[in-house]
Amino acid sequence: MNSSPPQVCLITGGSSGVGLATADTFARAGSHVAICARDAERLKDAHDHLVQVAGNADNVLAVQADIARADEAMRVVSETIERLARIDLLVNNAGMAPLAPLDEMSDDAIDACIDLNVRSTYYVTRSVWRAMKQQGSGIVVNISSQAAVDPFPGFSLYGATKAWMELFTVALAGEGREHGIRSYCIRPGAIETPMLRGLFADFPAEQCVSPQEVADAIWAVCGPELANSSGQIIRVSKQ
Numbered sequence: 492m493n494s495s496p497p498q499v500c501l502i503t504g505g506s507s508g509v510g511l512a513t514a515d516t517f518a519r520a521g522s523h524v525a526i527c528a529r530d531a532e533r534l535k536d537a538h539d540h541l542v543q544v545a546g547n548a549d550n551v552l553a554v555q556a557d558i559a560r561a562d563e564a565m566r567v568v569s570e571t572i573e574r575l576a577r578i579d580l581l582v583n584n585a586g587m588a589p590l591a592p593l594d595e596m597s598d599d600a601i602d603a604c605i606d607l608n609v610r611s612t613y614y615v616t617r618s619v620w621r622a623m624k625q626q627g628s629g630i631v632v633n634i635s636s637q638a639a640v641d642p643f644p645g646f647s648l649y650g651a652t653k654a655w656m657e658l659f660t661v662a663l664a665g666e667g668r669e670h671g672i673r674s675y676c677i678r679p680g681a682i683e684t685p686m687l688r689g690l691f692a693d694f695p696a697e698q699c700v701s702p703q704e705v706a707d708a709i710w711a712v713c714g715p716e717l718a719n720s721s722g723q724i725i726r727v728s729k730q
Contacts, residue, residue: 496520497579497630497713501571503558503615504585506533509634509679511540512702513582513709518545520710525552525571525578528585550575558585559606564614572622579626581619582709583612583656584634588649596648608652612659620672628671632709633660635678637728657724664722673721675712679705680728700727 500517504510505526514524518541526541528534538553545551552574558564571578586608589600616631623629635653642650656676663674681699708727717723 496522496710499523499525499571499575499577500580500582501525501527501568501578501615501619502582502584503527503567503611505553506530506537508584509702509705510582510584511537512706513584514541515544516703516706516710517580518551522580523550523552523575525554525567525575527554527556527558527567529555529557531555558611558615561614564611565618568615568618568622577626578619578622578629580630580632580713581616582632582634583615585611586634586652588636588638588646590643590645590649592645593647601648604648604652608649609655612656616659616663620667623667623672624670626671629667629673630713631660631663631667631672631674632712633657633674633676634705635660635676635724637678637680637726639678660724661722668721673718675717675721676724677705677708677712678724678726678728679708680726697729700729 496517500522502510502514505514506528514526518524524541526537534553534555538551541551542548552571554567554570556563556567558567587604589604633656635656638646638650639653639657660674660676667674679700705727708725
């Protein structure tokens, strides 16, 4: 790592997988990190790990919240700024992937997927955007999926929400340009996580990327090499 990390990073879904790997990567590089998640126990474990990595509890914040609610998303952003003074990087990582044929997808699954993959991304970004405009700088990184362009059967809803996220990224790039705000989208293939194994137990491990590889891609888009490439979608895949 040869570039300076953002000063303060806010990572949604930061208690495990890609979110925790990203928080770990930036904390090790000297950034202050804030993570949010719904599961209190996993969030505490992640917080304790990051404090150990950072070497200073003042540099780490963990907020339990349901960011699919606008007021909760705003609270996460407000607490981050109150504690860590600013937000230089937002990583929209929180998400879920219901797997079912179109005609068998339940209403509850539809609502949950749209809430977490779409609403939470919009609500948190909207709240962070206001702060970044005042700063005159910032980076938003959205975590998409190869399913946005090539969904497995049963991933029609998940793939559609990730396609929305990619278009949202392009829109943010245009809207943020005059305010010094950049946006990027990371499009991983299959990631070796418990969520993947819960859906596809037999998916070949050699075709999976690790959470750390995705975190490394997030680090890369924050560097100077891609400073003039806002709106770009970065593919991370073994295939």
